[in-house]
Amino acid sequence: MALYSDVIRERFRKPRFRGALERPDVSGEDVNPLCGDRIRIQARLDGGRLVEGRWTGDCCAISAASADVLLEMMVGQPAARARELTPASILERLDADIRPSRMKCVALPLAVLQEALTKEGTP
């Protein structure tokens, strides 16, 4: 398996969930201390489900792809599903062989989303 899998390349080149929402119900942002990258995730909720999600950030291909597949995995799902996800589940979707030094890049978008949902008091 390559460090930059086909999934990572494709999501980096053509992200499907990149952008901002006009009236998000939840919004979160954090910095990767490794590189100073900042990632922001926004979502709209309806009846406990995450119905729309967008991410922005000036970040590496791994973080970008991680945020993109995370939102793909979450849209249409109960918001509580975010708590069951782990970096390992993102990694599986990325189909990549990520080294320990870059695992923070994989994990950051999920942590941002989980934190944002907690702040909103979403289960």
Add this chain to the structure above:
Amino acid sequence: MSLGERCRPDFPILSRIVNGHPLVYLDSAASSQKPASVIEAIQRYYETSHANVHRSIHTLGEEATELYEAARDAVRAFLGARTREEIVFTRGTTESLNLVAQAVGRTLQPGDEIVVSELEHHSNLVPWQMVCRDRGTVLKAIPVLPEGYLDLEAYARLLSPRTRVVAVAHVSNVLGTINPVAQMAEQAHRAGALVCLDGAQAVPHLPVDVSAIGADFYAFSGHKMLGPTGIGVLHGRREILERLEPAWGGGEMIKEVWIDHAQWNDLPWRFEPGTPPIADAVGLHAAVEYLGKLGMAQVSAHEQALTAATMEALADIPGVTLYGPRNPEMKGAVVAFNLEGIHPHDGAALLDQRGIAVRAGHHCAQPLMKCLQIAGTLRASFSVYNTAQDVQRLAEAVATLRGEL
């Protein structure tokens, strides 16, 4: 044969294959590799002469003490320091700078000013921020001009009778800028301030004469100059060290101790509490000898040629932005750059897949990154063992990176 080609065989690690490619090591500004003579000196010390230093009344203790103190004499000569009392061994540049900040910080009053620069490594910035927090002193920063030089007119304006400390890097670890530290020290002294220089990126690459520079404190690390990790040096002017209280207490730094007070040891041991990094000092001694034999003027000329060749080769690649001075004579052995559309960490990871080790990120200089309005850069840095072929392999790889993602 170039200096790099002559030195290469002395460094065992450079024969490694990384990800299927012969290693090209371009991260010496973070930590240099070690010649066999350094590795062997440390091994020989542990196999034949190790014991604790200074108070062991037996043969091994005496040998260890002699070796440790001989390393001090070698470092003194290498730096052009006046006396051995001016050479304090620490664990690295960071500890040296913290030592100065702690010891000098105690003498400062609320409202006193400390002048740093925007291009400082965090290790010559954060300790002074801590002094400001504890003592109520005020931090002022010399701005960096767009070409990567310090704004010396602004520096002159920042100096005032309130300035008590000027803390700046001799050579920037990102931009490579060689700051005019002798001139800056003279200006600071005229204002009545002490001068603390971070020489971590200077001593491994340039001829450095601390007496000629005239700073009060000059700090650097062993591991960036072909020596082992875990040892650093603080050069302090004797008359300044003599009037400072020690930063830390413990064994070795005292002459006599009572239950409620103690009398300090002589210089330099007053500033060396605890068992020092003896083997690492022995390794540093071997590193200083290795560099001394090459001659620092030759080392500097060799690395300057590599720096110039790298800037020239990278500047020709579409999408490359170079940071810092473009005149290699004003620059240490480091080239920071970015490639449009490629995050530095992705760039470094892709280069690593071709066996090329470079640094990526903010290089512990986040305020400088904020000035440059970037999150980070790629950084290639050089040492004695790098060759024109290393530069060529880097340039060839960078030219194709954008097609990889």
